[in-house]
Each structure stands twice: as C-alpha cells, then as structure tokens.
Amino acid sequence: MSEKSRLDEIKDELEILDINPTIFARKEIHALPDVLSENEKIVYLIEGRNKLTNHHIILVATERRLIFVDKEFMYGLKVEDFSYDKVSSIQYEKSLMLASIDIHISDNVLEIDNVGKYYAELFCEKVRDFMARPKEYFQNKPEPTALDQLEQLGRLRDSGILSEEEFAEQKKKLLDRLS
Structure with missing residues (x-):
C-alpha cells in the first residue's frame, strides 16, 4: 500500500471536518504541506479576502497556531502565523450573504471579508476555544x-x-x- 502524500492527508482532514474550499483557495491549499508541521492537525479552515491587500487568502486554525496563507501568482507565497496567546480578540460581523472577521494580534488588526457567514461563526468559536486554553496546553501536546x-x-x-x-x-x- 502506497503512503499518502501530505497534501492528500490534508485534503482528507478537510473532508472529515466538512470543509470544502472553493477553486479560489486551490493555490493556498496546495501550499499547506510546506506550511504545516509534519503532525500538525487542522482544526478549521476558512477562505476570504484580505481587506488590506485585496488578495484571496485562507485562514487555518490548527491545534498549535493560527495561520494566514496568501499565495498569489505575482507575489509568491506569504505565510503569517501566530500562537493563540498572541490573539487578543476575534470577532465576526454578518451581512446578508457573507461575513467579515477581525482578528486583533498585538497592535495589529487583520481584517478578512467575503467569508461565508456560517463558516465565520464556526471559525471564531474554534479560535476562541484555543485562545481560552492555558499556554501550557500547547506545549508537548500528544497526538x-x-x-x-x-x-x-x-x-x-x-x-x-x-x-x-x-x-x-x-x-x-x-x-x-x-x-
């Protein structure tokens, strides 16, 4: 039996979590094997548009950190990650069809819009759950x-x-x- 590629494992994780990224997130999803640690598990993933750059991005919540992935043809790959203890707040705002998410990290506010409103709420709940955990939780966490x-x-x-x-x-x- 052949060993699955890391990308296939990631796609399986997303399927189990019932996350179905659009074709617009394909480049970012394909970059995830190089972004995630070998045994790092995805807790939730959403896609949207970075209001500052106007680029389509994905936000990945893992059991260890929050990751922003932006893979644009002209600009290459941009990855920013933050431990949950650096996130001071996360909030979402729903409109008729879509939602926006604001994430406060240190003195910065990262604004993401064009997020599915149901997914924005779930993502924020998952991140808040990790934000509430003590720092020791993230050290030497067993699989x-x-x-x-x-x-x-x-x-x-x-x-x-x-x-x-x-x-x-x-x-x-x-x-x-x-x-």
Whole structure:
C-alpha cells in the first residue's frame, strides 16, 4: 500500500471536518504541506479576502497556531502565523450573504471579508476555544488517538452536525486509515 502524500492527508482532514474550499483557495491549499508541521492537525479552515491587500487568502486554525496563507501568482507565497496567546480578540460581523472577521494580534488588526457567514461563526468559536486554553496546553501536546477521533465524530453526530450517514462514512475513513 502506497503512503499518502501530505497534501492528500490534508485534503482528507478537510473532508472529515466538512470543509470544502472553493477553486479560489486551490493555490493556498496546495501550499499547506510546506506550511504545516509534519503532525500538525487542522482544526478549521476558512477562505476570504484580505481587506488590506485585496488578495484571496485562507485562514487555518490548527491545534498549535493560527495561520494566514496568501499565495498569489505575482507575489509568491506569504505565510503569517501566530500562537493563540498572541490573539487578543476575534470577532465576526454578518451581512446578508457573507461575513467579515477581525482578528486583533498585538497592535495589529487583520481584517478578512467575503467569508461565508456560517463558516465565520464556526471559525471564531474554534479560535476562541484555543485562545481560552492555558499556554501550557500547547506545549508537548500528544497526538489524538483513534479513540479520541471516534469520540469526536460521535459528539459531532450527537450534536446534529453530522448525520448518521456522514458519521458512518467518516468512521469508516478513520478506521481504513488505521489498517
């Protein structure tokens, strides 16, 4: 059995999280194997437009840090990452169809717009969860076990985020990866 590429693993992670990036995020998604550490796991990912540069970007929340990825044809790859303890606040504002997110880091405010309003709210909740954790949490964090991942899938099903069919599909994918 051939070993999956890191990009395929990332795409599988996104699928399990029910994140379906648009074609506009393709360049940034393809850059992620070079951006993420070997065992770093994505918690959530959104895409939008950096209000300052007007570039399409992705924001990636991992269990370790918050990462901004901007891969433009003319400008190359720009990656900025911040530990959660550097984020002082994150907020979103919904309009009719889309939302914007403001992230306060040190003395800077990063403004992202053209984000799907449902995804903006979820992303902010995930980041706030990590912001609330003590600094020690991020040091020497063990990898989640298969049982941890199955329990998480069960919680997603029980809370109505995953249907019974989606749960069974994701459970099968997880168990197939283990064999």
